[in-house]
Amino acid sequence: GQSLEQPSEVTAVEGAIVQINCTYQTSGFYGLSWYQQHDGGAPTFLSYNALDGLEETGRFSSFLSRSDSYGYLLLQELQMKDSASYFCAVRLLSGNTPLVFGKGTRLSVIA
C-alpha cells in the first residue's frame, strides 16, 4: 500500500519561515506535488518535484529526497493569506490512480 504522512497542524508567525514535511511509504511514484486549499475553496497547484532537490517558486520552495522517502514545502515571508491547508500528492507508478493526496496540514499564520 501507500501512505503520505503530514503533520495535521502547524502554527507560525507572520513574516517567519515554515516547513511542512511529507513522508511517504510507496512502491514508486513519478513525482511529488503540493497543493494549497483555503477554507471553502478549491485545491490549487503550488509546486512539483520530479527529481531530488529543491524547486523554488517565489516565496514557496519544495524539496524531494527519494532516498529518504521525504519531501517538504517551505514557505518564506509568511503572510496571513497563507493560512490554509497544504497537501502533498503523488502519482503512483503502479495502478491507475492519477493523484493520491496526503492527509493535509492546516497552517495557521498569526500576527
Next chain:
Amino acid sequence: DTEVTQTPKHLVMGMTNKKSLKCEQHMGHRAMYWYKQKAKKPPELMFVYSYEKLSINESVPSRFSPECPNSSLLNLHLHALQPEDSALYLCASSQDIADAVTEAFFGQGTRLTVV
C-alpha cells in the same frame, strides 16, 4: 481561460431525490476527475475520464453515476444518496492523466448536503 467551473455551488437534496452536478472546462484538457472531500480530509478520487471514456472507477457506489457528454463537460448524477454522502464534490482536469501529477486544475466544488 484556466478555470474549471462547477454548478451548483451548494445543493441540498433528500434521500429520494435525483440531482446532477455539472463541471465544465475550456482548456482543452482530455482528463477530467471527480473527487469527494469530507471536512478536514484530503480529496478522495471517485472517477477519472480520459478522452471522454471512463478510465477509473474507485469502487464508488452505483448511486453515483458519472457522465462525460463531450470533452469539455463532466456530470455526476446522484440518486438515492445517504446522509453520509454529504461532502464537497470537486471536479478537476488536466492535460491528460499523466499530467495530473504536475498540475491538475480544480473547480470550487459543490457543497452537497443530503437530508
